[in-house]
Amino acid sequence: MKWSGWGHEGTFFTDADKPALRPFIMRHLGVDVARATSTPVTFAELPVPPPFLPSGLAGALAAAVGVEHVSTEPMDRVVHARGKSLRDLVRQRRGDLGRLPDVVVRPGSEPQVEAVLRAALGADAVVIPFGGGSNISGSLEPPAGEARTVVSVDLGRLDRVLSIDAGSRVAQVQAGVSGPDLEAQLNGQGWTLGHFPDSFAHSTLGGWIATRSSGMQSDKYGDIADLTRGLRVVTPAGMLVVRPVPSTSTGPSVREMVLGSEGRLGIITAATVHVHRLPSRRVIVGYLFPTWAASLAAMRDLAAGEASPSVTRVSDPEETQFSFATKKRSSVAERLKSKALMTFLARRRGFDLEAMCLSFIGYEGSERRVASERRRVKRIVARHGGLSIGSGPGALYDQKKFDTPYIRDFLLDRGVLGDVAETAAPWSALGTVYANATAAARIAFAQLDVRGYVMCHLSHSYHSGACLYFTFAFTPSGRREALEEYDVVKSAIQQTFVDSGATLSHHHAVGTEHAPWLEEDISAPGVALLRGLFDGADPGRNLNPGKIVGSPPDALASADGARDHAGVNFDGPSRRVVAESVSAAAAPVPPPPAAPPPAPAPERKAAPQA
């Protein structure tokens, strides 16, 4: 992973082969992307402080994993300090490193993980498990003022499929395996996990479990919460073992407590997960719908019908336009074909080309099954005025699906902030959530007096609702700190989620980024349950402290709590700070020109931060 950006060294997003992109960005963000205008500081310039690693702990860690797997190298510490949120990228690029971990250890077995945790707890150190490092919710960052030694436990050496139970269609897999490595090992024996998040290339099984990940084909395979049956977790109380049974009524689900626990209960070392035989046929078909409303209605009817596609995805008009703008240079024949399609849509089908929505629906299984599912879907698509544009665009989407995260670095190099926010809500609330979130973003752009763009797609369908995935970008005004303006936009969108009956995140977890809204989502007693769970499992608050929920208010007043106080002082968003910074901003606050009024109006609360 790059220390200041997404993905592999040497891999970059480029507009060079996408002729429509430069004018598109110029039109919407007022920026010419022809040349990079901003570069990260060099690694040599980074102010890396010396690690705080008492020799006793250093010795115990070396004894646990071997001295060659204990690193205090600056590059290791910088890479393990954070994930890849927009906030992380911006700060890394300018050399604002925050609280680095003091040491990175790489255990090679479960007993070594146990020895690491024992050593760390013995020295009252903080332990932060590290998978692929692609988290975008602040789940990996040590608390800013953490006075204790911080140990980053990199699970990357635990990368093997331990066994496959073909009869039960489950595999026991070590937690540190990356997406591509896992699929390669499974595919080699004719199996697949079927879990493909955007971060696939740079995330791990343990990370997916710790953050409740979803993948592009989760409509078929299930979210990671559905796929995960058995678990092995090193905890302060010993080895937590969840049996890989298909279902159980043994009280509140311990399995579901580990899912989404973000390292606060222990270190996941292995999981038993569903595997499926590689499908004999797999295809992603493109469709176009006349409007966003028609798209949502079609996806809802698909979920209610008897078809069960592997992917249901549809972009709003803004994202559809963006998709067209990122098309690669095409042949004359392709351009003519595309032009003919647009003419047909506009003249014969009455499509408003600015309002139409691009959709991808995936199918997997036997030839016969795929064919019958496609027929079922076609009928529903047609009922909502949509039509198929074949499997060509789908294949293209399928190929480039993991490239999207690289675009944030491309934009940062050009002074533009781009990021995402995603949620899930019941079908009947999706229209309101969408209207409110896009309106909130546009109002925020107007308040900040910046050029901005917001777009959205529906990414996962369920019986009762779906995930809406928003992407936004804007050109900071230069009148304020860039991240301050980012907070205004991101917070405005997040606030509409919880105000509109949606959840604060469908699959990006809580970390520190979303923690300010947790109580509004799951209610104060819900937060109290999580606190009780974490405090019971980790009375010393050594395990990734401050994530999901901060320290309880009363702990701050107590003697024991004083030590943890610093643990809640993150650079993350605060709704109060955000509200103040907007009202204090000198920027004019005109009514947003094009934004529809939110329905109902998102209520901006200035409640104290939890």
Added chain:
Amino acid sequence: MKWSGWGHEGTFFTDADKPALRPFIMRHLGVDVARATSTPVTFAELPVPPPFLPSGLAGALAAAVGVEHVSTEPMDRVVHARGKSLRDLVRQRRGDLGRLPDVVVRPGSEPQVEAVLRAALGADAVVIPFGGGSNISGSLEPPAGEARTVVSVDLGRLDRVLSIDAGSRVAQVQAGVSGPDLEAQLNGQGWTLGHFPDSFAHSTLGGWIATRSSGMQSDKYGDIADLTRGLRVVTPAGMLVVRPVPSTSTGPSVREMVLGSEGRLGIITAATVHVHRLPSRRVIVGYLFPTWAASLAAMRDLAAGEASPSVTRVSDPEETQFSFATKKRSSVAERLKSKALMTFLARRRGFDLEAMCLSFIGYEGSERRVASERRRVKRIVARHGGLSIGSGPGALYDQKKFDTPYIRDFLLDRGVLGDVAETAAPWSALGTVYANATAAARIAFAQLDVRGYVMCHLSHSYHSGACLYFTFAFTPSGRREALEEYDVVKSAIQQTFVDSGATLSHHHAVGTEHAPWLEEDISAPGVALLRGLFDGADPGRNLNPGKIVGSPPDALASADGARDHAGVNFDGPSRRVVAESVSAAAAPVPPPPAAPPPAPAPERKAAPQA
């Protein structure tokens, strides 16, 4: 509900219309069921002690729900004292009432539930929520030595479907509604929940959620854990509200903490659950397989294939024989047809009629869907040597499915103890679990020197495994306390579950009955997580104390813990006591004549009770 038995007054199981049953029971249990030989004590004989209800609390409860909804009537207290486990029935019948609740309150609204909890906590009383009263795991019983006032909160007045969101296919429903009442309200608007546990007629939505229930059609609709999206729970910390979102990554799932919580976190007042349009076609088809091994393999292949039936159920040879023995008196034509089928199976298909297995597979949906699913299933059934016997037997099974629990009372009236034990395991472990559990039961019968019968069916299929549901019956020897002999048999079966990689219960919850095996199932750190969760939510241990996990050992030594000590002194099973009672028994311990050796041998541990 009857105070001493299952179901409605006036409804009973009878063998009068089942000519083959009397000889069947005589052959296997050595009992002539022609006449009842045992009757419960009369209600008037019951030693009902006066309630311990301080006037302050009585007043507060009356203020909360209205004086007419606060009852200290003996019948109310006796009915609310327990569920309907075999242990419960035996004790009730002989007038051994245990620790009765002191008062039964019936709130009519969520604010009234809040007021009840406030009043109870204010008086340091124990609160036990009560739904349909059909729990068979000891989840409803007050701790034997409980010194505080015990308040049973009957949710029966919270019985309404509050709203149906047709677009999202969810309904918000009050927790106290019974199965039939709920389906009637939903069916009236064209919807169904699709949740049909054996206890359907006498259980409630809140009870299903609190115990992680499964229904007969859960293969299609999902277990209650899948169906439940939103929750409203009155807790000591206030209203816990889980939003009805389709999926979320907000940390460890609070929704999944309420599921299976058995009243230990609070009182569930409402839930938002999946609903489905009533299917246009619904049919249950009967099949016969030549062997149990072939049956399991067929069910596994069904789960791995592209068909998705609503019910997958298959009985082992012993349960198949029992099913045939409970057939109603039939016409000469029917008997001839049945005889012809048996002749065909034996002569033309080579079936061993003693080894064959009866299966029911259900289908729901459009005519077209049902037809194509039946074709898919037929191919898989045929591959395993099975054949369809049409929808007649399936319709019969469908009609009498809720009558089964009545048979325990019929047997108790004839001096026979009958009960169930169920589990779930990966497909590859099911054969071993089955062999070990049936062997353990037969060894126990032999050790006790009693006539006994054990049978099993597979009741729910999942991607990675299935539920095995065992039923056993035996005629107590008369040389020991009947429940002591029952404990030997039930405990032997439960022990094989956890020893064979299965779970201690798939859908009957933990309560007090299964608590002794919890640590062996979910590991000591898993139990510790549950303790932390419960203690955090309920520091005074007022909420259904002692269920799922007892008090922690260290709490018993502490000042605060002393009060709770009595709370763990249940009449439930204890593996240690069981082991001692067997070894102390004077009964000869011959090798079991017909039982196959368990594979691997179930390990009988004498670990101290958790």
